[in-house]
Amino acid sequence: MLEPNSPLQIRDYRFFWLARFLSVFATLSMVVLIGYQTYDIARSDYGMDKPEAAFQLGLLGLVQFIPLFLLTPVAGLAADRFDRRKVAALANLVDSGLGAILALLTWYDALNLPILFSLAATHGAARIFTNPAMSAIAPNIVPPRLLPQAIALSSIAWQSASVAGPAIGGLLFALSPSVPYFLSAVLMIAAAILIIAVRPLPPATSDSKEPPLRLIAEGLQFTWKERFLLGCITLDLFAVLLGGATAMLPVFARDILAVGSEGLGFMRGAPAVGAALVALWLSFKPIENNVGVKMLWAVVLFGAATIGFGLSRNLALSLGLLAVLGAADMVSVFIRNSLIQLNTPDAMRGRVSSISGLAISASNELGEMRSGMAAALMGATGAVVFGGAGAIVITAIWAWIFPELRHAKTFSAQYRSDERGNSP
Template sequence: MTEPTSPFQIAAFRRIWLSRFCAVVATTGMVVILGYQIYDVARSDYAMSIVDASFLLGLLGLAQFVPYALLSPVSGVFADQFDRRRIALFATLLDLLIAGALTYVTAIGTHSLPVLFALAAAHGAARVFLGPSLSAMVPNVVPAPLMPRAIAISSTAWQFGSLIGPTVAGLLFAVLAWSPHALATVLLGLSAVSLLTIGPVPQAASDRETHPIRQYIEGFRFLRRNRFLLGCVTLDLFAVLMGGATALLPVFARDILHVGSEGLGLMRAMPGAGAAVVAFILSWKPIEREVGTKMLVGVGAYGLATVGFGLSTNFVFSLGCLAALGAADMVSVYIRSALEQLSTPDEMRGRVGAISGLFISASNELGEMQSGTVAALLHSAVAAVVFGGVGAILVTVAWAFIFPELKNARTFAPQYREKEQAP
C-alpha cells in the first residue's frame, strides 16, 4: 500500500481534525458569550462599576482553571492507561450538556452570576480531559515523518475554529441571546459523532501498577530533564500569563470602543484569524531552522501587539493588533507542540500532554485572573493590558538568558533532544 504523503490522506486523522474543529467553534463561541453575559449581568442586573465587573472577568478565568488544575493529573494518566478516543468522547458529551444548560438558562432568563460561574467551572472540568486525549491520538495514527505537518494542520482546526466561533456567536447573540449556545450544542454533537466513527486507535501499553500520582510525577521529571522543552513550555506560561488581554475584551467592546457583542465577536476572533494564516503557512512550509530564535521573536512580538491593542482607541487598529497577537503566538504554539509530540514516548504522551495543558491553562485562565485583578487595582483596563504586554516582552528577554538552549537551538533533530536529555 502506498505511504501517505499528507496527514489528510489518513481517515482517522481527518475525523480527529473534524472533531476538534467542531468542538473549538462551539466552545470558543460559548466561552466568549459567557464572558460577555457575566460582564453584562454584573453591570446591568447587579449595578457593578466597570472596575468591579472587570474583576469578575478575572474570576471567570480562575473558575475555569481550578477544576483544570485539580483534574489534570487524573486526565493525563487516564489518557495513557485507557482508550483515548473514549475519553475524548466523554469530555465532548459533558461539554454538550453544559452548552445545553447555557441555552436553557439564557432562554428563560435565569442566568444569574452563580449559575454562569458554575457552568464555566464545569466547562473547565470537561476541557481537561479532551486536550490530552485528542493530542495524544494524533501520533498514534500519523507516521512520524508527517508529524510536523500534522501538528500544523491540527492547529488550523483550533485557529479557524477560534476565528469562526466567536464571530458567529457574537452576531447570533445580538439577534437571539440563547442561539449561540444552541449552535454550540449542535456542533458538539457533530464532534462526538466524528469521534465515534474513528474506531479503535492503537496506543502503547502503559504501566497500570504504578500509582497514578507517581506516574504523573514521572511526566514532570521527563519535562524537567528536557531543557529545551521545559524552556518552551515555561516561556509560553509566563508570557501569556502576563499578556492575557483577551479576558478584558468585553470591557473594551462595551465601554471603551463601544462596539457591543457584535464587535466583541470580531475582536475575539482576530487572534484566531492571525494564527490561522500562520498555521496555514506552516502546514505548507513547516519551520525547520532556527526554531528557538523564531520562537523567542514570536513571543516578543506577542507582547508588543498586546501593548498596541491596549493603547488603541480605533476599532480597526485594535483588530489588527489582535490579529498580529494571534499570528505571533502561533509560532510559539507550533514549536512547543512539535517538540512535545516528537520527543515524548507514546506511553507518556497523555501525562506530558496534561502537564503542558495545565501550563497552557494556567497561562490563559490565570492570565485572565491577572488582567482582571490588575485592572481593578489600577482602575483601568487599558493600563492592565499595557502592563501585561510589557511584562511578556520582559519575560522573553529573561528566558533568552535563563534558557540559552532556546536561542541556540537550530532544528527539531532527535540527536539534539537526546543530547539535552542526557544526565
C-alpha cells in the same frame, strides 16, 4: 501501498481534524459569550462599576483554573491509560450538556453570576480531559515525518474555528441569546461522534503495573528534568499569563470601543484570523531551521502587539493588532507543540500533554485573573499594556535561563533515547 504525502490523505486524521474544528468552534463560542454575559450581568443586574465588573472576569478565569489545576494529573494519566478517543469524546459530551443548560437558562433569563461561575468551572474540568487526549491522538495516526505538517493543519482547524465560533456566536447572540448555546451543544455531539470514528488506539501504558500515583509522578518528573521541555512549557505559561488581552475584550467591546456583542465576536476572532493564515502557510512551508530563536522572537512580537492593542481606540486598528498578536502566537504554538510532541516518548505523551495543557490553561485562566485584578487597579488599558510589556521581559529572561531554547536548530529529539526509552 503508497506512503501519504499529507496528513489529510489519512482517513483517521480527517475525522480528527473535523472533530477538533467543531469542538473548538462550539467551545470558544460558549466561552466568549459566558465572559460577555458575566460582564454585562455584573454591570446591569448587579450595578457594578467598570473596575468591579472587570474584576468579575478575573474571578471567572480563576474558577475555570481551579478544576484544571486539580484534575490535570488525572487527565494526563487517563489519556495514557485508556482509549484516548473515548476520553476526548466523553469530555465533549459533558461540554454539550453544559451548552444545553446555558441555552435553557438564557432562554428563561435565569442566569446570574453564581450560576455562570459554576458552569464555567465545570467547563474547565471537561476541557482538561479533552486537550491531552486530543493532543496525544495525532502522533498515533500520522507518520512521524508528517507530524509537523499535521500540527500545522490541526492549528488551522483550531484557529479557523476560533474565528468562526466567536464571530458567529456573537452575531447569533445579538439575534437570540440562547441560539449560539444550542448550536454549541449540537456541534459538540458531532465532534464526539467523529472522534469515536477514528480507529481504536491502544492505551500507551495499558500493560503497566505501576500504581496510578507513580505514573503521574513519572510524567511530572520527566517534564521537570528535561530542561528543554520545561523551558518550552513555562515560556508559554508566563508570557501569556502576563500578556493575554482576551479577558479584557468584553470591557473594550462594551465600554471602550462601544461595539457590543457583535464587535466582541469579531475582536475575539481577530487573533485567530492572523493565526489561521500563518498556520495555512506553515502547513505548506513548515519552519525547519533555527526553531528556538524564531519561537522567542514570536513571543516578543506577541507582547508588542498586545501593547499596541491596549493603546488603540480605533476598531480597525485594534482588529489588525489582534490579528498580528494571533499570527505571532501561532508561530510560537507551532514550534512549541512540534518540539514537545517530538521530544516526548509516546508512553508519556498524554501526561506531558496534560502538563503542557495545564500551563496553557493557567496562562489563560490565571491570566484573566491577573488582568481582572490589574484592571481594577489601573483600568483595562493599563492592564493590557502592562501585560504586553511583561511578556517581552519574560521572553528575555527565559532566553537567558534556558539557553537550550536559543540553541534548538531543528525539531529533532533532544532527549536521550537510550535513557528515556524509544524515540518517538
